[in-house]
Amino acid sequence: FLLGSSAFRAMKFRPCIDIHAGQVKQIVGGTLKDTSDAPVTNFEATQPSSYFAERYREDLLGGGHVVMLGASAENKAAAMQALKAYPGGLQV
Numbered sequence: 046f047l048l049g050s051s052a053f054r055a056m057k058f059r060p061c062i063d064i065h066a067g068q069v070k071q072i073v074g075g076t077l078k079d080t081s082d083a084p085v086t087n088f089e090a091t092q093p094s095s096y097f098a099e100r101y102r103e104d105l106l107g108g109g110h111v112v113m114l115g116a117s118a119e120n121k122a123a124a125m126q127a128l129k130a131y132p133g134g135l136q137v
Contacts, residue, residue, distance in 0.1 A: 065120070070114075071088040071089075073086070101131055112137075
């Protein structure tokens with residue numbers, strides 16, 4: 046960003062879906078570790094990842110990503126559900 050420059054670009058919202066243990070969650074930064082300690086969760090959604098992907102698709106919010114917090118089978122399944130709900134709009 047250059048003040049007074051014609052090169053100014055507005056910021057663009059990039060949707061994100063974080064998945065931990067197969068569920069959409071918001072994890073407290075720095076609490077997700079490779080040890081057996083469970084991370085601290087700020088928020089855990091009751092809806093599946095596909096629900097959020099569908100909302101992003103309906104609102105034309107492309108260029109988003111799905112973050113798998115671990116490579117478990119349940120995280121992979123939840124990530125695939127989101128990708129299928131918004132083809133071309135999200136990446137892992």
